[in-house]
Amino acid sequence: MKRRGLFYCQLGFTVLVCLFMIVPVVMSVLAGLTENYFIGLSSGLTLRWVEEVWRLYSDTIRLSIQLALACLVLTLLLGVPAAYALMKSSRRWANAIEEALLLPVAVPGLATALALLLAYGHHRDFRDSWLFILVGHVLFTLPFMVRPVLSVMRASDMQRLEEAAASLGAGFRQRFLGIVIPNCVSGILAGALMVVTLSVGEFNITWMLHTPLNKTLPVGLADSYASMRLEIGSAYTLLFLLMIVPLLITLQWLGSLVTRRH
Template sequence: MDYLALYVTLKLALITTILLMIIAAPVAYLLAYYRFPGKSLLEALVYLPMALPPTVIGFYLIIVMSPKGFVGRIWETFTGGSLLFTFLGITIASIIYSIPFAVQPMKAAFSKIDRRLLEASYVLGLSKRATFLRVIIPNSLSGIAAAAVLVFLHSIGAFGVLLMVGGSIPGETKVASIAIYEAVETMNYSAAGMIALSFIPISYAFLLLINRLNEDSRT
């Protein structure tokens, strides 16, 4: 059992989930409550990673994050290091790869809130920011939790995009899915089976949680 790969996987999934909850909430709020020119283009861009093959996402991330790329060049100028083949690099890749799974459930949850609650908060003198934090977020917890679960599950299962951006550096970028792939390549099926087996109870438990959250949201 490659415990180090499992550790990197869970660490990556947890960090991705936390960061995406922060990033996706205002994006979902914007898409749920505002009309503006180019809204459909922005929404399509947010959901685009869900429609693209992971290798396509990985390829363009390599282009952007390489020392000759726009982001990679800026990063290297300020830090002297590279984004590729680092934990930070695969974290960025994981965030981009999973952002649709955070925004969509949040947007759906925000859209279901009774507009009269929002109007009442404005009448009481709350600002839009205060309304978002004190009215929208508390009334959308099931949707936010569902988004967090989906992002976490999607992150632990990521493979192609992480392999392209991060390679397979033990303790740094080698996640469980890559460890399974490498074990199968070397015909070490027992090692691959042990790692694969560890995913089943985790994924099953989170799927049960999603079902429970969906049931609660209907009541």
């Protein structure tokens, strides 16, 4: 009886926490589909706020997807070799470099953006390009690719696997593409999940670096809440969820699929 009572207490607490997190999201979604939020559902449901958001802010959604995918590609190209180099380096230097990689995460995003502006803001064409925002996103998300990949490499005893492959005559390229990459796919997928979600939702760095022609989804969302009707901002939130949730589910599914195969 005591165990059953404890179970129901834990279940009730879990349900309350879930409701605390989910109910605001549901209310926001309903507000974006309601004719008049202040009257409530009795005013009727409509998609005109979603259509209005798409008309005004569709470019921010496309730019956010473009940034997230470009950020993912760059963090893969930089992060996986960096994790491999850290694994091969001496432990003391590897730890020092690994901690240094976390600086963009520890430093406030506004400070990172200000540093980028001071360093590269005088290059006018670069400053006005979305590539400037991309640099900030890569700086912020790179540790989230390096850490899980490095952890998987260390857990799978990669050095011993490489030594075995080298003893059979495999060159560096064969070892890296045939041994290292396949054995750290789970870490790569975990890092990809973090990189994409953080890039899509990143606000502080983006707000400081964006221009009127280069607004991302979070910046447009803030603008819509500040200057438009509440229904517009809520409809924007709905579009954000429709974009990010399927992406997260897909990445999670790929991760679980790879884990089962290994």
